[in-house]
Amino acid sequence: MLASNIALSFGSAAILHAVAAGSRFGFDIMQATGLTSGTVYPTLERLEAAGYLKSTWEDAADAHAAGRPARRYFTLTAPGATALRVALAKYRALRPLPGFAAEEA
């Protein structure tokens, strides 16, 4: 279906990459990618519609206990993982460089 023939833009790839790396909600993804809110949110919406991402709302009681509004968490689907792999092969800029590994885990 849709999934296979959507070419991922660099921004979309970066967002999928961030989700795969553990950034699960909008603000966190923005922090991780440095992209603007006007890019991240619409892209998340499109990626979910394309079936690459799945979203769930955090339990309201948990969020309340943590003293913050509930977050909408995104996770990578199987087609999403495939798309990310294809994108990482295509976008050499996203590949890790020897000597530039992040210092913190």
Add this chain to the structure above:
Amino acid sequence: MSAGRGLRVLVLCLELFATLLPRTRRRDWLDQWRAELWHYDQWLGREGASALPRFLRVLARATGAVPHAFTIRLLHWSPRMFVNDLKFAWRMFVRRPGFTAVAVLILGLGIGSNATIFSWVESILLSPLSGVPSQDRLVVVRGVAGGRDNLSMSYPNFVDLRAAKVDGLQDLTAFRVVAMNARTTGEPVRVFGELVTPNFFDVLGVRPVIGRAFLEEEGTTPGREPVVVISHNFWSRILGSDPKAIGRQITVNGLALTVVGIMPPDFHGSVAGLTLELFVPMSLQKSFIAGDRLTQRGNSWLQVYGRMEDGAPYSRANAGLDVAGRRLATTYPDSNKGRDLRGGRLSEDGASGLLMPVMTTLMGVVGLVLLTACANLAGLLLARAAGRQREVAVRLAVGASRARVVRQLLVENLLVAATGGIAGLFMARWTSGLLRLFVPPTPYPIAFDASLSPRVIGFAAALTAVTAIVSGLLPALRGSRADLAVALKASAPATSGGGRARLRQALVVSQIALSMLLLVCAALFVRSLANARSMDTGYSARQGFVGSIDLLAGGYDRARGLAFYEELRSRLSALPNVERVSLATTLPLDIGSGSDMSVGVDGYVPREGEQMNVYYTRVGPDYFAALGVTIVQGRGITARDVADQPQVAVINETVARRYFEGRNPVGGILRFGSGPVTVVGVARDGKYQQLTESPRSYLYLPVLQNYRPDTLVLVRTSTDPAIVLGAVQREIRALDPTLPLFDVRTLAEHRQLAMFIPRMASTLLGLFGALALVLAVVGLYGVIAYTVTQRTQEIGVRVALGAAQNDVAWLVMRQGLRLAAIGLGVGVVLAFGAGLLLAKQLVGVSPGDPVSFAATAFVLLLVATLASAIPARRAATLDPLVALRRD
């Protein structure tokens, strides 16, 4: 606005906007944005952002909600329905070109003025340093001691601080803005540059486009061939874009420096708002600022920036600085005791800090203009909703839900608003350059670069969406509430909505009140300006000019400098058309002029806790005659007041009154610094810093006894100063070809300086006031014209029964004038309140100045009369036959 309250208002706007989304997705979208803004706001709080920038950043982030909403619509809505809405909206748009044009104009002006001011705020507040990447990662390091929090740092302290590796900071750089005399082949030029540590460009994150930056060792030893990095502007302007500029030598402050690098065109140095041209390494300090400052720990003169480590929060850098500051204080208690370090934001620094209050006020003013525009458009839409009542009723009758109708009306308004927003951006493209009007004419190379960045465009887009909803929602909700049975009846317009009419009237009244407010303030400043022009400032010289000379940059010591001053005076005095020549370190009413010191007066016992602070300037012989300041007693400063003679001073009348009450001030003794100073004369009081100041104590000291290497040369001429200037410059060049006479202005131009604030305020307030007035008049006209349409039948009956044309016209006019009168009344109260707030800036005008109020009220009433006269005339000339036949 506090961040918390700002956030709540934002969320409220989002809630309004949510009505554009499909019902099923509204909650999701809204909750997601609520969480996003909350997280971001909290994060900014932890980073230590202050209230206004914090709110602006959250606002900028919230703009993402708009594309997000559109994406959801496109993905989840039946596209057909959206396209239908848009198609229908377009038909309505073009079917009423008059309405559309007025609405687009109104919104264009409102959004345009807001986008303009935002572009200024952006360039000043959000990214103050042109060409410097990730400015929010820069920290301004300031010393805090004795109640002051913007102290500079000494070089040894900087070196230790940098070596101590402050936690949270990658690196630190120190710099100091200095004025320089530069010479290539021809005329010497005066430019501003910076004395910097060699890592300066690395910390800022900029790199030369040609050549290289400084090497670490160039910071400590000048080497055989001292180096300089030049700005792109200097390269193109002074070196004529010489392709072989690298390696070329230029003479700066008497030193032959080799150009090693050229910076990118958009880089203007490290001080917000200043255009700096030359960058020289710290090791050359002695040629740029007096004294050997690289070894003295007690001599603070450097500004310091730090770059934060990636991912380190602002709070960590600040804590790191705190620790480092205390360590310095313990290690060097002599010079650093009680001195803390604190990190600040770039936007609070330098010229940005200076312009911040102006910008905040302006944001408020344009906010009011946009509010007026929204009120206006809402009024127009309400009127139109009345006209479309039957169409809406038909839609409802055939089964459309009310939400569907509201959405349709909102989409229509969004289309209008979007067109208005685009018009506004076109307007802002031209007006954003007007920022330079706010730059006071100082000798400093101040320049702000305001342009339509993506952030400004995003802001305008968000504003457009908010405007569309704010102005459209109420009319849409009202318009969609048509009572079917009534609306579908033929006589509907005559009986429709008393509440709606009242709402429109209230909107018009508020618009008139707002324009009254702005125009009265403008009038107060216009009157201030007139007063300022004719005001007695204490000096009477009218023809002449002043220019600056910097002997330190020319490499002079005290003895040579004094000799130069003598020679200069005698040469210039001999020129034709020169009446008087003198020197002064500052002129009255110069921007930023005024040093003060504490003095003692023999025979005067200060009251408990009295601060005897006196402002002073150093002047050359003949100063009072040259500037036309009257000596009321004793004598002025003469050529005999030189270093080996007794120290003398001239005081002004205020000093004489305050400290020599009942005694003869001439011969009195002042004490400051070393040794007694004898008062030899009393000069008439004048205005020294502002036209609005109350009389202040002022002291004139002979510059020949109190040497300063930088001075103003004051030349009073008997003819047009422009004719004399060339000869004066030739004489100076003959004395020393490396010394430029810079910052030259005529005395008339100098007088203009003092009028900067009233002139700027009257221009801006007048402009925005006129804008608000146009909007208000359009609104008033709309309301009256609309009621005439509504009352056509009634008027027809009156005419048929024999009412005279005048009576009918008066019937209509009366309504318009009543609204104008109420608006005026409210406006008078508001304007009086605003006047009280502005009182400090007004020159010789009281905040309740009857002339300003009466003139503004007259203009408003006149325009209101015209606006209601047009529909009144139409009503009066109605043909009763046509009117009565209308259904």
